[in-house]
Amino acid sequence: xxxxxxxxxxxxxxxxxxxxxxxxxxxxxxxxxxxxxxxxxxxxxxxxxxxxxxxxxxxxxxxxxxxxxxxxxxxxxxxxxxxxxxxxxxxxxxxxxxxxxxxxxxxxxxxxxxxxxxxxxxxxxxxxxxxxxxxxxxxxxxxxxxxxxxxxxxxxxxxxxxxxxxxxxxxxxxxxxxxxxxxxxxxxxxxxxxxxxxxxxxxxxxxxxxxxxxxxxxxxxxxxxxxxxxxxxxxxxxxxxxxxxxxxxxxxxxxxxxxxxxxxxxxxxxxxxxxxxxxxxxxxxxxxxxxxxxxxxxxxxxxxxxxxxxxxxxxxxxxxxxxxxxxxxxxxxxxxxxxxxxxxxxxxxxxxxxxxxxxxxxxxxxxx
Amino acid sequence: xxxxxxxxxxxxxxxxxxxxxxxxxxxxxxxxxxxxxxxxxxxxxxxxxxxxxxxxxxxxxxxxxxxxxxxxxxxxxxxxxxxxxxxxxxxxxxxxxxxxxxxxxxx
Numbered sequence: 354x355x356x357x358x359x360x361x362x363x364x365x366x367x368x369x370x371x372x373x374x375x376x377x378x379x380x381x382x383x384x385x386x387x388x389x390x391x392x393x394x395x396x397x398x399x400x401x402x403x404x405x406x407x408x409x410x411x412x413x414x415x416x417x418x419x420x421x422x423x424x425x426x427x428x429x430x431x432x433x434x435x436x437x438x439x440x441x442x443x444x445x446x447x448x449x450x451x452x453x454x455x456x457x458x459x460x461x462x463x464x465x466x467x468x469x470x471x472x473x474x475x476x477x478x479x480x481x482x483x484x485x486x487x488x489x490x491x492x493x494x495x496x497x498x499x500x501x502x503x504x505x506x507x508x509x510x511x512x513x514x515x516x517x518x519x520x521x522x523x524x525x526x527x528x529x530x531x532x533x534x535x536x537x538x539x540x541x542x543x544x545x546x547x548x549x550x551x552x553x554x555x556x557x558x559x560x561x562x563x564x565x566x567x568x569x570x571x572x573x574x575x576x577x578x579x580x581x582x583x584x585x586x587x588x589x590x591x592x593x594x595x596x597x598x599x600x601x602x603x604x605x606x607x608x609x610x611x612x613x614x615x616x617x618x619x620x621x622x623x624x625x626x627x628x629x630x631x632x633x634x635x636x637x638x639x640x641x642x643x644x645x646x647x648x649x650x651x652x653x654x655x656x657x658x659x660x661x662x663x664x665x666x667x668x669x670x671x672x673x674x675x676x677x678x679x680x681x682x683x684x685x686x687x688x689x690x691x692x693x694x695x696x697x698x699x700x701x702x703x704x705x706x707x708x709x710x711x712x713x714x715x716x717x718x719x720x721x
Numbered sequence: 722x723x724x725x726x727x728x729x730x731x732x733x734x735x736x737x738x739x740x741x742x743x744x745x746x747x748x749x750x751x752x753x754x755x756x757x758x759x760x761x762x763x764x765x766x767x768x769x770x771x772x773x774x775x776x777x778x779x780x781x782x783x784x785x786x787x788x789x790x791x792x793x794x795x796x797x798x799x800x801x802x803x804x805x806x807x808x809x810x811x812x813x814x815x816x817x818x819x820x821x822x823x824x825x826x827x828x
Contacts, residue, residue, distance in 0.1 A: 645760065
């Protein structure tokens with residue numbers, strides 16, 4: 354039997370990047386990538402942006418099928434991990450070929466998140482936007498003119514709202530918090546985007562949670578009713594940490610890892626949206642929902658496994674968002690003196706407002 | 722099909738054939754060429770598909786847009802007047818045989 358090698362649970366952008374980086378770093382052992390969804394690993398960010406408009410699923414694939422053969426990465430789609438057996442160093446999975454046990458020397462948890470479904474009556478009427486299958490279903494919805502309500506004024510909900518509005522639908526966004534994207538950006542940025550979305554004709558209902566969904570639309574806590582034929586739920590996510598928890602790993606807002614991205618079991622790493630890691634600047638535990646964090650984590654873990662490197666995770670967080678015609682690049686948390694990406698010119702503007710552009714196309718830097 | 726040649730810093734040249742309309746970034750990534758990352762998938766939101774267009778092709782690949790210009794400032798390696806984000810160069814018949822040079826690093 355071949356060496357157990359590296360087993361990666363989760364074939365999103367972070368999990369796939371771990372496989373890519375392991376091979377780039379010269380790792381010669383077995384690499385197995387397990388994913389619950391069908392098809393090749395794909396990019397999620399465009400699902401709420403370009404894909405909704407263009408519907409080109411092929412353009413989303415991160416690597417062609419030939420990658421997996423040429424790099425000897427065993428890819429198991431439509432396969433779910435059921436249990437981690439840390440003593441035997443095996444994971445029990447079930448997939449098209451039935452149940453089996455996959456051995457590992459190193460296990461990487463890249464299980465990501467799933468949509469949070471708050472306790473709202475009738476919520477089963479609302480669709481999600483998380484997977485390619487979700488986005489394909491939403492494209493069908495967007496093919497016919499209708500009134501659309503979006504529950505959740507975060508990135509995904511607002512990106513969807515911008516696209517739906519651009520396509521001519523009547524769109525309302527319902528956000529329980531008093532401002533948009535409250536978890537990610539400053540109040541000045543929230544206001545800026547609220548103005549922008551309103552100017553596009555999107556109705557914003559802030560500060561009132563949705564309490565019920567029915568065929569007529571959405572009822573808010575204050576009794577107001579938002580008429581809609583279709584409801585999208587985009588109220589945030591929850592880390593898929595149950596497997597790790599059942600295996601006895603330390604869990605707190607995701608799978609807890611150290612600065613080297615190791616869980617409480619040194620044979621198991623965690624990366625991306627499911628990992629709660631020490632913020633390189635403050636040491637405080639943080640969990641980010643961002644492609645960049647996931648792929649940076651993956652590279653670091655691969656270097657540790659393949660080359661025995663001991664460097665800690667030190668990248669500063671950033672993410673991007675597109676609102677149909679408008680782009681925003683933002684540090685994931687307030688940061689000054691960023692050298693790259695979020696502030697290519699080397700320093701962030703002292704005042705967010707001063708940095709806000711007024712014309713399109715625009716790129717907003719230093720959003721916090 | 723349109724041919725593009727990617728020349729790494731050590732002089733290694735890799736020629737890839739791709740369909741018209743594909744970007745120079747997509748052609749590289751889908752053929753698993755090391756040296757182009759394309760982390761944001763071509764949204765012009767990172768600068769990890771940086772390349773230097775060969776002098777002989779500089780005029781045919783067109784001008785950088787202001788957004789591209791701005792994003793390039795975040796590139797990991799030196800930015801020169803021939804620097805482009807390869808996601809912004811679409812392959813068309815006039816670019817058959819295009820040569821681009823890869824930077825030392827993208828991240």
